[in-house]
Amino acid sequence: MKKIGFLSFGHWSPAAHSQTRSAGDALLQSIDLAVAAEELGADGAYFRVHHFARQLASPFPLLAAVGAKTSRIEVGTGVIDMRYENPLYMAEDAGAADLIAGGRLQLGVSRGSPEQVIEGWRHFGYAPADGESDADMGRRHAEVxxxxxxxxxxxxxxxxxxxxxxxxxxxxxxxxxxxxxxxxWGSASNDTAVWAAKQGMNLQSSTLKKDESGEPFHVQQARQIRLYRDAWKDAGHARTPRVSVSRSIFALVDDRDRAYFGRGDGDDQVGVIDNMRAIFGRSYAAEPDKLVEELKADEAIAEADTLLLTVPNQLGVAYNAHVIEVILEQVAPALGWR
Structure with a gap:
């Protein structure tokens, strides 16, 4: 059994093909999609946070609104960049949003991803201490x-x-x-996954990871999860931790699906990001029966207790609800996830 939710980056664009043309559209449609996902039986509504971009940014008004409009679904982030955060003010916002949601908040935090601007956290009033990197500063903010x-x-x-x-x-x-x-903690490496375990945080691992062995992405990610669980056990924490992975998964069941995603799902890709050799996990797009067989071979999904489906939010609420529904009804049961 797995918890299955969606992860939205909340892109918006005034381009002709976009159904999410403004920041207001992105926010309001995010709420609508969370409500629709809950009605379909999904377990989580998660949102990415990017600053200085035409994407979702300040998360807590959105999380509070989703919490107020839903009653069961988990409400979370994947992830908040802690380099930009005042930890005490964030604790106030998080406490308020969690109370509004009735204790359903699941906050993913991390050092963050490559930025739209140079050292954007400086514009928010934060700078590393002497001898610190910006990643060190993010982890320090997280500890506070x-x-x-x-x-x-x-x-x-x-x-x-x-x-x-x-x-x-x-x-x-x-x-x-x-x-x-x-x-x-959103972790892109084995070392930070072990650090997160020592801190007593759950683990989020997405579709990007430091390439530490040259093996396929899902094999490296599965090893990262096992190292995390070993470190958790060694730390002596009382509770059982949770682990999520993110994937782009599309079941091709109608002409819309085939038009959008029917040109092949590709392979893992390797590149350099923030001076780090990184491996990007493949997307999955196939008819449901083929999709089931492909997903059976994904070792990291098998290791995780939570799967977050990345959704193309600019295609609109109705289409994204369709994407989630097909996975929940035609793919997840065949894999024993439901």
């Missing part, structure tokens, strides 16, 4: 965020406050109990 989510008081109260304080040191409010266990 995790500590704050524990809900322990750390701030000395004003002896003459505007409103009465509870006794002792004060914590960030609102606090949502349990959110700390629903934070995920």
């Amino acid at each position: 965020f995790l500590n704050v989510l524990n809900g322990e008081g750390f701030a000395e109260p004003n002896p003459r406050p505007m409103f009465p304080n509870p006794p002792g040191l004060l914590r960030i409010e609102p606090h949502s109990a349990g959110l700390r266990s629903r934070i995920w």
Whole structure:
């Protein structure tokens, strides 16, 4: 059994072919797709965060709105770039959104991806400390965020406050109990996956990974997941961690599907990104019976408990709901995921 959700980058473009022509379209259609996915029986609605781009950015208004409009589906990110975040203010936003959603928030955070602008985090007021890289800064922000989510008081109260304080040191409010266990780290390497396990975070692994062995993407990703689980066990955490992988998967069942995705699903690709040799996982596009056989061979999907389907959001809510529905009804049961 697997949890199956969708992951949207929330692109918008005024181009003639786009059904998502503005930022407002991207936000409102994201809410509509989450509602539709819940009605179809999907388990999660996840959203990517990119700054300085015509994509979804500030996540918490969207997460709160999705949480208010749905009742069951998980609401999450994949991922928030921690280089841009004030960890304490983020803890307030996250606590509020999680309370609105009734404890369904699943926050994926990370160092982030290559940017639209040069050192964009500096425009947000953040800079690495002496001797730090920007990746180090992102992990430091994440550690502060995790500590704050524990809900322990750390701030000395004003002896003459505007409103009465509870006794002792004060914590960030609102606090949502349990959110700390629903934070995920988006990892592109084996080392950062092990680090995430030590920190007690769940693991998100997407369709891009540092090429560490030259093997097929899914083989390297499966090894990363096993290393993560070994490190989790060694750290002695009490709970069982969760692991998600992302995939572009399209079942070709009608002329629209074949027109959009019927030209072949390709192979893994290798390139250089942020001075790192990276491997990009293949997409899957085939008739349902063939798709089932291809997905059976994906070792990383087999290792994960959660699968996030990346959706082409500019094709509109109705088409993306169709994509999700076909996977849930015609592919997942044949693989034993449902």
